[in-house]
Ligand SMILES: Cc1cc2nc3c(=O)[nH]c(=O)nc-3n(C[C@H](O)[C@H](O)[C@H](O)COP(=O)(O)OP(=O)(O)OC[C@H]3O[C@@H](n4cnc5c(N)ncnc54)[C@H](O)[C@@H]3O)c2cc1C
């Protein structure tokens with residue numbers, strides 16, 4: 001029988017993926033390809049490239065052991081086959097495939113090429129399967145969103161709880177409440193020791209890939225020195241177990257906490273594995289739920305963790321597929337400021353930003369609150385062009401893929417979608433950062449003041465942002481109080497704050 005070609009993308013590294021389930025090991029071929037176009041369309045962190053290339057090579061080895069006929073296109077810098085389609089075309093010429101099988105990809109741009117360009121260029125059918133690693137299909141999400149003027153993650157999340165049965169007792173949520181967030185959000189003061197580190201043994205494949213990435217991608221921001229990501233499913237499962245054993249019980253309490261030189265805290269660090277297929281969302285959630293049932297972790301931690309995965313993760317994906325391609329071009333505040341260069345080199349006197357950059361470049365990681373309330377908050381307050389800041393987030397994190405990065409950055413952080421994803425911008429002054437971290441006591445700037453030469457930049461930029469967009473936000477019932485408190489200040493103080501913010505924006509590279 002004529003073989004078909006199963007094309008597996010770098011984020012589809014699971015042997016139960018829908019395209020493989022539709023194929024036969026004795027008949028069909030599988031392709032995995034490391035291609036220049038995908039590795040370079042933003043300057044991805046070297047650790048992200050190394051994680052994916054190594055995980056792909058390990059996965060190819062596993063598939064061969066399972067009896068699959070695998071074509072592996074290893075990275076070649078000067079080849080003419082720069083795109084995935086180039087590689088497929090060359091193979092198709094050799095083998096004359098009956099058709100191409102693929103699972104829906106995570107990026108609108110590539111999905112358009114798969115659906116519209118591939119069939120005509122290749123001259124064979126391209127069958128695209130739903131990615132059923134996710135709980136909700138794009139169609140299901142679109143149906144849920146239909147007729148709602150503004151979407152609320154919380155309601156979507158409750159539907160996901162009902163659909164999966166996670167933390168449910170019949171029709172009722174376990175513990176009588178859907179959401180235990182009020183019990184979370186504590187500052188960390190060393191009440192419990194930070195969890196032990198987990199490291200992975202490296203093999204020849206890892207070593208070869210790390211050397212390759214060092215040779216060809218070392219000009220990208222970020223270093224390989226502290227590379228400590230799992231590159232096989234077995235190691236990703238160990239990472240999950242390590243999280244359940246050592247971090248999950250305190251995940252809720254310290255989810256928002258930030259501590260000097262401790263970027264990992266009680267977070268799971270599993271997003272890169274979930275997003276590339278080494279772990280599946282439901283197995284992760286079931287493991288967390290089991291920890292609650294076994295009495296190992298409290299409900300506020302387990303519910304908070306599960307909400308991130310079946311709530312936020314599914315919700316942002318739904319919005320991505322519902323709103324693309326226009327979503328990527330939205331700029332509700334009309335921001336025009338270019339991204340300051342310290343986002344790429346990490347040198348700044350703002351300790352909070354420096355801490356986030358250090359972690360980002362060292363580990364290709366920063367936790368959610370660092371992304372949202374520090375580097376994201378700064379970009380929001382300073383009025384950075386959404387496209388610039390989106391490209392940055394897509395490049396620098398090991399877990400970054402268009403479908404999840406874009407709604408988080410453009411919608412959640414920049415509010416550039418006009419409030420479709422979240423109703424109120426997550427804008428905050430230095431006060432919030434001081435409340436949730438110990439950064440301010442190690443900073444060049446003073447968090448207590450707004451108008452002095454050494455005042456925390458977030459303090460005046462916050463009010464500048466609010467005033468700049470007064471017309472847009474003053475009508476928001478959740479923000480009226482903020483405007484009233486600015487209006488109660490003496491005119492002299494108001495002018496001094498705005499003048500200080502304008503000075504900072506004019507000298508943004510010097511912060
Ligand atoms: C500006 C910005 C950009 C982001 N870009 C990405 C991205 O490219 N890829 C990505 O996976 N996450 C992204 N996030 C969401 C979140 O910050 C990361 O998922 C999380 O920090 C990953 O670390 P962790 O695995 O230790 O997560 P934990 O804090 O342990 O959370 C558990 C899991 O919940 C999921 N999750 C939590 N919050 C979100 C969210 N808002 N959206 C989607 N999933 C979520 C992740 O899968 C994560 O692994 C972004 C957030 C912001 C504010």
Ligand code: SF4
Nearest residue numbers: 350352430440443456
């Ligand atoms: S004082 Fe301001 S700039 Fe410095 S760490 Fe605190 S919030 Fe950041």
